[in-house]
Amino acid sequence: MTGAPCTVSVTGSLDSLEAGARLAVARTAQEALTNVRKHAPGAAVSVALRRVEGWCELEVCDTGGPPGRLSSSGGGYGLVGMRERAELIGGSLAARPGAEGFRVLLRVPA
Known part of the structure; x- marks a missing residue:
């Protein structure tokens, strides 16, 4: 637990996602959040999961790490x-x- 703020939004129905797409979304979210913790400790994060036409999009954005720290x-x-x-x-x-x-922006067929 880092104590950094994280916002999550879900837009549209994702019920029709196939198993492979669901796994890709879950693993990508997991890895992207792990990368934030490792490379930008303390950064605020937003996670957006949305259905856009025939696609499912997962977008993970962070505010960056402390200045001068990589x-x-x-x-x-x-x-x-x-x-x-x-x-x-x-x-x-x-x-x-x-x-x-x-x-990080993931797009998979929905």
């Missing part, structure tokens, strides 16, 4: 693994710095 931990396959999981089911993953911190 975690040296890493070297894993987190982002690569998330992207590969998405592509295996016809989806995509974009991960890049955002306005303040870092943004």
